[in-house]
Amino acid sequence: MTGSTAGLGKEVARLFAAESACTVVTGRNTARGDAVVAEIRAAGGAATFFRADLTIEDEARGLMRAAAATYGPVTVLVNNAVAPEVVAADRKLLEVPPEVWQRxxxxxxxxxxxxxxxxxxxxxxxxxxxxxxxxxxxxxxSSPKLAAYTASKGAMNALARSITLDYARQGIRCNTVQPGYIVHEERDADMTPERVRYITDMSLTRPATARDVAYAILFLASHEAECISGVTLQVDGGSSFARSRTMD
Structure with a gap:
């Protein structure tokens, strides 16, 4: 479970552990990772934290080897890592610095x-x-001024289909979850009424929570979804089909 020391990843880790999965929490912040593990263990779950910077090959590969050494073969992998500071530096295509593309x-x-x-x-x-x-x-x-982020996420969608074609007959499934806006109480506390209305109007049902998205991930990871591979699942309250609106 990469990127699982906060936000969506943390919620996924908590849910998987509650469903009796041996959960590996990962990220770059040791204090937050240890806190997530302590919370999971206090609730009766099994979890271990491994710190890793996934942009360093030895650390990324070492993470998986450590996980396998701790719990046995890794049979579920959730790729959720994100670098918010890099996303914040994204721009329109002609304005994206080379280092942002690379990172x-x-x-x-x-x-x-x-x-x-x-x-x-x-x-x-x-x-x-x-x-x-x-x-x-x-x-x-696509969203404005997110050229590198948009391209990288499109690459992951395509990679899931490629893995399905090449490895499904060997028992490996690969799917993609595409969240829309995820409600976060602490982050959204200072949101203006106009912004709240905009977020609410984007969804045909209601804005998704991290737990909503986590349940979708749990299902795709489970044996109950063993006939599903290569799909892209939208978890966005139907906002993909909602009429586009532009904020003033």
Whole structure:
């Protein structure tokens, strides 16, 4: 479970642990990672934190080896890592600095590739495995001034289809979850009424919470979804079909 010391990743880790999964929490912030593990263990779950910078190949591959050494072959991998500071530096195509392109792909694509390369041989050996890539609706409905982010998420969507074609007969499934806007009480506390109305109007049902998205990930990772591979699942309250609106 990469990027699982906060936000969506933390919620996914908590949910998987509650469902009796041996959960590996990962990220770059040791204090936050240890706190997530302590919370999971206090609730009766099994979890371990491994610190890793997924843009460093040795650390990414070492993470998967440590996970396998602790719990046995990794049969579920959720690629959720994100670097908010890099996303914040994204721009329109002609304005994106080379270092932002590089860092965006290192975090969102290359790091995930290294993890999958380490996990998949073990999945093949035991005859099953599920990979869930966390993408974004921007991969299909691009947002302004997010050229590098949009391209990197589109790459992960395509990679899930490629893995399905090449490895489904060896028991590996790979799917993608595309969240829309995710409600976060602490982050959204200072939101203006206009912004609240905009977010609410984007959804045909209601804005998604991290728990909503986590349940979708849990399902795709589970044996109940063993006939599902290569799909992109939107979890956005129907906002993909809502009439586009522009804020003033």
């Amino acid at each position: 965006m792909y290192e975090v969102n694509v290359i790091g995930a590739v290294w993890l999958m390369q380490e996990a998949m041989p073990g999945m093949i050996e035991v005859g099953h495995g599920s990979i869930v890539n966390i993408s974004s609706r921007t991969a299909e409905r």
